[in-house]
Structures are given as structure tokens and as C-alpha cells.
Amino acid sequence: MLNKLLVCLAFLLAHAATVAAAPAAKLDNAACLTCHDGQKGKLEVADADGEKRKLRDVHTDKYGKSVHARMECVACHTDITDNVSPHQKTGAKTADCATCHQALWDKAKQAGSTANQPRMEVVARNIAAYKQSFHARPDKDKPSQPKATCTQCHDTHAFAVPADKQSPQYAAWRKDIPKLCGESCHDDQLEAFASSVHGKEVIDKANAKAPVCTSCHTNHEITNTSLVTFKLLNNEECGNCHKDNLKSYRDTYHGQVTRLGYAETAKCFDCHGSHKVLGPKDPKSKVHPDNRLKTCRQCHDGKKKPLATAGFASFGPHANSHDFARYPQMWIATKSMIALLIGVFAFFWLHSGLWYYREWQDRKQGKSVPHVRTDSLPPAERKFFQRFPAGWRIAHLVFALVTMTLVLTGTAALFSHTSWAPVAAKALGGASGLALIHRVAAAIFVAVFAIHFVYVMQKLLRDRTFRWFGPDSLVPNWKDLADIVGMFKWFFGKGPKPRFDRWTYFEKFDYWAVFWGVTIIGGSGLMLAIPHITAQYLPGWVFNVATVVHGEEAFLAAVFLFTVHFFNNHFRPEKLPPPDIVMFTGTQSLDEFRREHPAQYQRLVDAGELDSYLVDAPSAPLTLGSKILGLVLIAFGLTLLVLVAIGFFGGG
Incomplete structure (x- = not known):
């Protein structure tokens, strides 16, 4: 009996020695796939909570076409040391996608071979984006895990995004994106998407160009949808x-x-x-x-x-301006505004250009009337002519400041596509700050206009001698038409320069343009500012028309002011160097008054009324301050003109 036990023991020891001496089973892909190819039925393992979970099957055909086809299974599953089920694991941490790809990219950078591996750089950028994404945040139910990992979206064994976006393979891959996102986590959103026009294009028609989840939410930069x-x-x-x-x-x-x-x-x-x-x-x-x-x-x-x-x-x-059948009001409004812009700019830019040319030619030929040295004149001749009272000057200054504010805040919205507009908006308190400043400035403009209008009207209505079409009236008359014709004759050397009275035709245009602006710009702006009241009585298309009219008319006003108005008052050869400060001091020298308004000058001399308008020359501080203020306003106006030009020519 003892002999039999010794024989058995010897046999077991010999077998153990033989097993110990035998080489370990090779853990290549072929060995792994003998169990994990999906042919052996469902394979399950216990997770960290002890719950059974199904292991993914690795289909050899798909794996062979994937980007990881040349890799060994144990390159990622580093904790597997045998091919026995269940595996005896070493406890080593399994390599994750991000760590592996980042290491490869770092190695490529060290070797200086990044230029040969552009796709790896894309992956590195995707990793960085993912780490900052909403998906990388801790899961609410399992804080130790992120909301979504690489392997939840990418099947690591079959991952192969088709490179050709026009290929049927790409269309098929793209079609599966909603299913992947929806069935994994977002089932409610998938149900809604499937019934949408976009979902039907993708799921039913396999339209690879139709939007899918990643079109709006991106691939790796998944962010909180509440972010601006x-x-x-x-x-x-x-x-x-x-x-x-x-x-x-x-x-x-x-x-x-x-x-x-x-x-x-x-x-x-x-x-x-x-x-x-x-x-x-x-x-x-x-x-x-x-x-x-x-x-x-x-x-x-x-x-x-x-x-x-x-x-x-x-x-x-x-609504657009080119589809008359659908938006006739927009078509008419846009075409009307374009005609107005072309008409105004064509006339006045031609007028300014010819005027500059005529004065330049006269100076070249020595025809200009020289300025008089006032220090050698008699005391009466050294006096200045009082052209504008204090109220008019204050109103003009307020109008200038408010108008420039309106242009800046308004064109920042109108030309929001430019690089300067967001900067201006941010500096002025964002879109809401921009709107508030614009509306306050508009209210001040209208208020000053109303005060001026009431003051002028009550004064004129009480004046029994005032003639509405007389030389002191700003109402256009037949002399203005004759002066326009006379100016163009003078431009072409066909006659003398017209003798202007108190108000020239271009000054009258400037004056009445304010009335037009308050009516058109102010009226359309008011409708847009109180849409709930406007829409209570009028159809919604008035907002479309008001937007066009408000923007185009404001553009017209801004460009006219900073080109034509500036030229007439500051940049004509006779006015150089700028600025003309008569609107700030209210006075001008008799020499300038005689040249600018010879008809009024002669009329006052003949009536013996000139002396009643003569005042002392403005003080040196007032003169200097007026020049500084004028130059600042001109500089600001020209800056706004440049910004408007950038917006207009910069497209949208």
C-alpha cells in the first residue's frame, strides 16, 4: 500500500515539473479571438459592484479593417496574463485611449516626426477638447467615472471613420450617429430627432449631408447647451x-x-x-x-x-429685398431707399467735387478774394457779425454730440459683422447697453428738436413782419433754385458765383434734413422700440420695413454729415485750415460775412441795420476752445465715417 502511494506521489511531482517546465501559452490575437470572436456565445464578467455585464464581441472582419488592426489585444488589456477563463489578472491599470494616444503624440514630437502624422495631431487635439468637455465631467450617479468615455462612442475594435465624406461608407457611418448617441444616453432626444425633418433625412434617406447630433454639439468639444x-x-x-x-x-x-x-x-x-x-x-x-x-x-x-x-x-x-412675390413691402422699401441714397449722394458729391475744383482753379489763377487784415481796419470794421444766438449754438452742439452717439451705437448693430462692432458693443455695456444708450440719445435728440421747433414757431408766429418766403426764412424759395443753377454755372466757369442771402440752399437742406430725420428715422425707430404697441395695431411686416428704412436713412444721414456737411463748412479751400468755428462762437468776421453772405450784408447796409448785429471779437480762450472742440468733433466724425465705410464695403 505504501509503495502505491509513493508511486502516485512521484507521478504527481513529475507531472507538476513537466507543467512548470512547459512554456506559457502565447497571448496573441488568435488566442484571444478563440473565445472573444462572438462564436462561443455570450461572455459575462462581474463588474465592480458584482453585477454581471456582457463583454463586447470582437468580429475579426471588422477588427481587421479598423485603425487598431495591427495592435495586439494585450497592448491595451495589459492586466491579462493568461488565456484561461476566468483570467487571472495582475491588477495593472488597463491603458485608456487618451493616455495611449497622448503618449504616441508626445513621442512623435520628441522624434520630430509630427509632420508625417497629421492624423495623430487631430487625435491629440480631440483629447484636449474632450478633457474640457461636458462628457468628461464626473457622472452624477457614479462620480468616479466621467459622463461618457471614449469607448462609449468609439468601438475600439472596429473604429474606422471613412476618410471620403462622399462615399457610401461615410453616409452609413454618419447615419448611425443619432442611434449611437440616443440609445446610449439620450433616448428622449433621439425620439424627437427621429420625427424631425433632419432625422428623416438622415435615418430614412441616409442623407450624409443632413445634420446629426455632432453637427450641433460637435464631436469632442461637447459643451453645456446653456452657454452663450x-x-x-x-x-x-x-x-x-x-x-x-x-x-x-x-x-x-x-x-x-x-x-x-x-x-x-x-x-x-x-x-x-x-x-x-x-x-x-x-x-x-x-x-x-x-x-x-x-x-x-x-x-x-x-x-x-x-x-x-x-x-x-x-x-x-x-424677409428679404429680392423676393417681390413673398415680400413686396420689403422690395419696395429697399428699392426706394437705394434710389434716395443714390440721388442724394450723386447730387451732393458731384456738387462738392465741382465746388472744390472751382475754388482750387480760382486760387490757382489768383481769382480768390484775399482775406482782409483786420488789425489795419477802422474800429467798426474790426467788429464781428453776430450770426447765431446762444440757443442755436447750444442746440447745434447737443445735436452734434447726440448724432455721433446715435451713429456709433446704431452702426455697431447695423454693421455687426465687422471686427470693430463687437469691440464697441463690449465697451458700451453689451447689446443691452448699446440699445439703452441709443434710445436715450434718440430721446434727447427728439427733445432738443421739439424745444427748438416750439421756440422758433412761437417767435415767428408773433412776428407780424416775418415773411415765410423772405430772405430771413429757412423755407425754400425760388431764389434757392436760381442759386443752385447759378452755382453749377460758376462751377463750369459760365457765370459768377451766386450772391447768397442769410441762408444758402445747402444750409436750408441741412436744416430741413433734421425734420426729415426725426420723422423717418425717429418714427421707424419708435416703432421698433415699442414693438408690442406697434404690433397691436399694425401687421408684423412693418417691422421689416422699419428696419430697412431706419438703417438706410441713418446710413444716409451719417455719410452725408461726415462728407458733404463737413466739406461745406470745414474743408472747402476757402475754409482751410479747419475748423470753421462760427457755430461755436456764434460770430464771424465782417470780411468772412461779406464773402459768405454778400446779399444779406448789402441788405443790412442799405437798411442801416448792420450795426445792430456787430459785436466784439470772441475772446482768445473762447476762440481756442472752439477750435479744439471743432477739431475733436471733426476727428470723431471722420473716425465714424471710416467705421461706416468698413461696415459698408466689408460685406455681411
Whole structure:
């Protein structure tokens, strides 16, 4: 019996020695796939909580076509040391995607071979973006894990994004993105997306160009949807397909504010929805005629903003000026404003150019009347002529300051596509600050205008000797037409320069332009400033027309002021060097008065009334201060002109 036990023991020892001496099983891919190829049935392991979870199958055909096809399984599964089930693991940390790819990229940088591996650089950037993304944040239920890992989106065994975006393979890969995002985590969003116009294009028609989840949310930079940057970038994403709609949207106040970098006005998804975007004819669509007012009231809810009224529903957020059949009012308004701009600028720029040429030629030929040395004149001749009373000068200064403020704040919105507009908006308190300053400036402008109008009218109505079409009136008369004809004759050397009376025709144009501006710019601006009241009585298309009229008329006023008005008063050869300070001191020398208004001068001399208008020359401090103020205003005006030019010629 003892002998038998010794024999058995010897046999077991010999077998153990044989096993110990045998080489370990090779852990190559072939060995791993004998179990993990999906042919052996479902494989399960216990997770950290002891719950059973199914292991992923590795299909040899897909793995062979993937970007990882040349890698060994144990290159990632470093804790596996045998091919026995269940595996005896070493406890080593399994390599994760980010660590591995970052190490490869760092190695390539050290070796100086990055130029040969552009795709690896893309992956490195994606890793950096992911680490800052919403997906990389700790999961609410499992704080030790991120919300989403690389392997939840990328099947590491079959990962192979088709390079050719026009290929059927790419279309098939793109079609699966909504399913991947939806079935993994976002099932409610997937259900909404599947019923949308976008979802039907992708899922039903396999349209690779239609938007999917990553179109709006990006691939790796997944961010919180409440962020301003996300909201603004979504507008641009929509515009990649809907170019015309994005362009027309940008012409509205909503679009201008978003281009300035603020998300406080309606964006594409506010009106059309996010995942369940439906066609405008669908009764369930947010932009269906029956639902538009409700959609507008999402923002114009009567709390932060006045409640949207009936006319909001007929506002055209994508109205344009070239589709007469759909938007006849916009077409007419735009064409009318273009005709007005062309007419005004063609006449006055030609007028200014010819005037400059005539004065330059006269100076060249020695025809200019020389300035008189006032220090050698009799005391009476050294006096200055009182041209403007204090009230007019104060009103002019306020108008100048307010107008420039309106131009800056208004054109910042009108030309929101420029690089300078967001800077100006930020400096002035953002879009809301810009709007507030613009409206306060407009209110001051209208108030000063109203005070001036009431003062002038009550004074004239009490003056029984005042003639409405006389030489002291700013009302245009037949002499103004004769002076215009006479000026053009003088421009071409066909006659003498007209003898102007108290008011020249171009001064009258400047004066009445304020009335026109208050009516057109002010009226349209008021309608836009109180949309809930406007829409209570008028259809929504008036907002589209008002936007066009307000912007184009303001553009006309700004360019006219800083070109024609500046030329007439500061940059004519006879006025050089600028500035002309008569509007600040209220006076001008008798020599200048005789040259500028010879008819009025002669009329006052003949009537013996000239002396009543003569005053002492302005003091040196007043003169110096007026020149400094004039130069500052001119510089600011010309700066605004440059900004407007950048906006106009910079496209949109």
C-alpha cells in the first residue's frame, strides 16, 4: 500500500515539473479571438459592484479593417496574463485611449516626426477638447467615472471613420450617429430627432449631408447647451445649409445682436426648436402660422419683455429685398431707399467735387478774394457779425454730440459683422447697453428738436413782419433754385458765383434734413422700440420695413454729415485750415460775412441795420476752445465715417 502511494506521489511531482517546465501559452490575437470572436456565445464578467455585464464581441472582419488592426489585444488589456477563463489578472491599470494616444503624440514630437502624422495631431487635439468637455465631467450617479468615455462612442475594435465624406461608407457611418448617441444616453432626444425633418433625412434617406447630433454639439468639444458660445455657434451651423435664411436673419435685430456676440435675442433653435425641427407647414411646427405668436411669447412673455401682440405673428424673420412675390413691402422699401441714397449722394458729391475744383482753379489763377487784415481796419470794421444766438449754438452742439452717439451705437448693430462692432458693443455695456444708450440719445435728440421747433414757431408766429418766403426764412424759395443753377454755372466757369442771402440752399437742406430725420428715422425707430404697441395695431411686416428704412436713412444721414456737411463748412479751400468755428462762437468776421453772405450784408447796409448785429471779437480762450472742440468733433466724425465705410464695403 505504501509503495502505491509513493508511486502516485512521484507521478504527481513529475507531472507538476513537466507543467512548470512547459512554456506559457502565447497571448496573441488568435488566442484571444478563440473565445472573444462572438462564436462561443455570450461572455459575462462581474463588474465592480458584482453585477454581471456582457463583454463586447470582437468580429475579426471588422477588427481587421479598423485603425487598431495591427495592435495586439494585450497592448491595451495589459492586466491579462493568461488565456484561461476566468483570467487571472495582475491588477495593472488597463491603458485608456487618451493616455495611449497622448503618449504616441508626445513621442512623435520628441522624434520630430509630427509632420508625417497629421492624423495623430487631430487625435491629440480631440483629447484636449474632450478633457474640457461636458462628457468628461464626473457622472452624477457614479462620480468616479466621467459622463461618457471614449469607448462609449468609439468601438475600439472596429473604429474606422471613412476618410471620403462622399462615399457610401461615410453616409452609413454618419447615419448611425443619432442611434449611437440616443440609445446610449439620450433616448428622449433621439425620439424627437427621429420625427424631425433632419432625422428623416438622415435615418430614412441616409442623407450624409443632413445634420446629426455632432453637427450641433460637435464631436469632442461637447459643451453645456446653456452657454452663450454654444447658442451662437448653433446659428452658424444652421447657416451652413440654410445660407439664405441665415443672411436674412442677420439683417434683423435678432441676428445683429447675436453677431455682436450676445445670446439675448432669438436664435434659430428658439423659433424652430432643437431636436424636433418641423417644416413650417406642419401643424405641430413652432413656426406654423397658428403657433407663431406662442413661439414669440417664449421671449416676449410680458415679464422681462413686453408681451408679444398679434402683429408679431406676421413678422418676417427671413424677409428679404429680392423676393417681390413673398415680400413686396420689403422690395419696395429697399428699392426706394437705394434710389434716395443714390440721388442724394450723386447730387451732393458731384456738387462738392465741382465746388472744390472751382475754388482750387480760382486760387490757382489768383481769382480768390484775399482775406482782409483786420488789425489795419477802422474800429467798426474790426467788429464781428453776430450770426447765431446762444440757443442755436447750444442746440447745434447737443445735436452734434447726440448724432455721433446715435451713429456709433446704431452702426455697431447695423454693421455687426465687422471686427470693430463687437469691440464697441463690449465697451458700451453689451447689446443691452448699446440699445439703452441709443434710445436715450434718440430721446434727447427728439427733445432738443421739439424745444427748438416750439421756440422758433412761437417767435415767428408773433412776428407780424416775418415773411415765410423772405430772405430771413429757412423755407425754400425760388431764389434757392436760381442759386443752385447759378452755382453749377460758376462751377463750369459760365457765370459768377451766386450772391447768397442769410441762408444758402445747402444750409436750408441741412436744416430741413433734421425734420426729415426725426420723422423717418425717429418714427421707424419708435416703432421698433415699442414693438408690442406697434404690433397691436399694425401687421408684423412693418417691422421689416422699419428696419430697412431706419438703417438706410441713418446710413444716409451719417455719410452725408461726415462728407458733404463737413466739406461745406470745414474743408472747402476757402475754409482751410479747419475748423470753421462760427457755430461755436456764434460770430464771424465782417470780411468772412461779406464773402459768405454778400446779399444779406448789402441788405443790412442799405437798411442801416448792420450795426445792430456787430459785436466784439470772441475772446482768445473762447476762440481756442472752439477750435479744439471743432477739431475733436471733426476727428470723431471722420473716425465714424471710416467705421461706416468698413461696415459698408466689408460685406455681411
